[in-house]
Amino acid sequence: KAGVTQTPRYLIKTRGQQVTLSCSPISGHRSVSWYQQTPGQGLQFLFEYFSETQRNKGNFPGRFSGRQFSNSRSEMNVSTLELGDSALYLCASSSGDSGWRSPLHFGNGTRLTVT
Amino acid sequence: AQSVTQLGSHVSVSEGALVLLRCNYSSSVPPYLFWYVQYPNQGLQLLLKYTTGATLVKGINGFEAEFKKSETSFHLTKPSAHMSDAAEYFCAVSESEKLTFGTGTRLTIIP
Numbered sequence: 001k002a003g004v005t006q007t008p009r010y011l012i013k014t015r016g017q018q019v020t021l022s023c024s025p026i027s028g029h030r031s032v033s034w035y036q037q038t039p040g041q042g043l044q045f046l047f048e049y050f051s052e053t054q055r056n057k058g059n060f061p062g063r064f065s066g067r068q069f070s071n072s073r074s075e076m077n078v079s080t081l082e083l084g085d086s087a088l089y090l091c092a093s094s095s096g097d098s099g100w101r102s103p104l105h106f107g108n109g110t111r112l113t114v115t
Numbered sequence: 116a117q118s119v120t121q122l123g124s125h126v127s128v129s130e131g132a133l134v135l136l137r138c139n140y141s142s143s144v145p146p147y148l149f150w151y152v153q154y155p156n157q158g159l160q161l162l163l164k165y166t167t168g169a170t171l172v173k174g175i176n177g178f179e180a181e182f183k184k185s186e187t188s189f190h191l192t193k194p195s196a197h198m199s200d201a202a203e204y205f206c207a208v209s210e211s212e213k214l215t216f217g218t219g220t221r222l223t224i225i226p
Contacts, residue, residue, distance in 0.1 A: 006158075042216065042219060043216040043219075092158070099209075100209040100210065101209050103161045106160065108156070108158045109158050
């Protein structure tokens, strides 16, 4: 079974630009979560989608948004990029049937650098 | 509110020595507990999980963890460290509506 695929692996953007990251979950998984990982803040939860609906949301500004398609693939968008948005963005999928009690399967992440 | 504390952001052990990574949690309901490992330039990988039942949980790569309710702990151990164990380890606690990760422990193996 193919794992969670995130594209692109690396991205360099300029302040003020916007960016879209993509995540393809494991086949059959209906839940997709997004995390931001930085050395200073660790793993921070952005949001979770389940069957095309946002089910949970973390404490990030509205510049961070996401969506999920009918095939469970998900995209995350960050508008008006700031230097502090530089991070590793991780996507994780799960069956979602048991809420947060289902183990997460992570992709290798997208490393975003904002200059 | 649930929370996770990982004692020691950096741990170094000699190759062949015991690995002990500490995790304490707080939860208002019986928790589900997880350990994840992150190798350089990769995402997180599930090592093991505790749901209900047996309190000693065995995971991949020779790791195990013991759930101790009285101590609210879920420490990760491995009897003999290998060079390939060098990575960052995350403890996580889950209630029905939320998953919380610890801040991680970077494990270094000394040859």
